[in-house]
Amino acid sequence: MSQYYLKSHEYIKVSGDEGTVGITDFAQSALGDVVYVELPSVGDTFEKGETFGSVESVKAASDVYAPVSGEVTETNSLLEETPGTVNESPMEKGWFIKMKISNKDELKEILDQNAYDKHLKSQK
Numbered sequence: 001m002s003q004y005y006l007k008s009h010e011y012i013k014v015s016g017d018e019g020t021v022g023i024t025d026f027a028q029s030a031l032g033d034v035v036y037v038e039l040p041s042v043g044d045t046f047e048k049g050e051t052f053g054s055v056e057s058v059k060a061a062s063d064v065y066a067p068v069s070g071e072v073t074e075t076n077s078l079l080e081e082t083p084g085t086v087n088e089s090p091m092e093k094g095w096f097i098k099m100k101i102s103n104k105d106e107l108k109e110i111l112d113q114n115a116y117d118k119h120l121k122s123q124k
Helices: 025-031 104-109 113-123
Strands: 004-006 010-015 016-023 034-038 051-057 061-065 070-075 096-102
Touching: 004 113, 010 034, 016 025, 096 104
Parallel strands: none
Antiparallel strands: 004 010, 010 016, 016 096, 034 051, 051 061, 070 096
């Protein structure tokens, strides 16, 4: 499984042509206590960089962007009842959507782990 990131702190974990998308630990920490997550519907399609949902916290609301183009195959229904899961486990249980990636070449255009780590250091 490979992992990639956007500078806006979304991640995608890739296995074959499927990707699991959410926000990073850095993003959830900056947002504070998450109180609501808006997710798309299964079957919705998004282009790379397009807004697919939003996350609201006690501090702010933020759009969430698709790291690559594809079709939503699953949403994390757990977040409807317990949005705070994003704070507790952003990279594991707090994922937002799973998607079928339509163009894997787009992964070359976003950050790998090393590039994301450098980006985080520049944020401090």
